Amino acid sequence: xxxxxxxxxxxxxxxxxxxxxxxxxxxxxxxxxxxxxxxxxxxxxxxxxxxxxxxxxxxxxxxxxxxxxxxxxxxxxxxxxxxxxxxxxxxxxxxxxxxxxxxxxxxxxxxxxxxxxxxxxxxxxxxxxxxxxxxxxxxxxxxxxxxxxxxxx
Numbered sequence: 001x002x003x004x005x006x007x008x009x010x011x012x013x014x015x016x017x018x019x020x021x022x023x024x025x026x027x028x029x030x031x032x033x034x035x036x037x038x039x040x041x042x043x044x045x046x047x048x049x050x051x052x053x054x055x056x057x058x059x060x061x062x063x064x065x066x067x068x069x070x071x072x073x074x075x076x077x078x079x080x081x082x083x084x085x086x087x088x089x090x091x092x093x094x095x096x097x098x099x100x101x102x103x104x105x106x107x108x109x110x111x112x113x114x115x116x117x118x119x120x121x122x123x124x125x126x127x128x129x130x131x132x133x134x135x136x137x138x139x140x141x142x143x144x145x146x147x148x149x150x151x152x153x
Contacts, residue, residue, distance in 0.1 A: 008118045012080070013081070019128055019142065020066075020069065023066055038069055047117050050113065092109065
């Protein structure tokens, strides 16, 4: 399972980078896309803090600059890949207890949390693709199968 999750987090990094490339396009200025991408990287950090039992001070819907998104995306990707590579197979079943942003206590396995981080990012990248299309541009293809076809992982 570790290899599977490592591959998924490398895919997540690749897909986020493809979105960032469009956001860096000259003349592309869509605040709602920046807000959605800010949310993606903030929530990736929020879940990292939860699995590491760190105090969380991340806003769920922050308004980062594009430069801030680039930096946080790189850091988050590196941290998640490192986390997955370091965790033992046995600890994928470990249950993490945390309090969500509404103050409700929950417990989930590390494996469930890893799956959540990946699927949450993909969900919002889909919303971003729609907004990019509405702005008159072609959104990047960020489907996993595209990654699998083009990457050696």
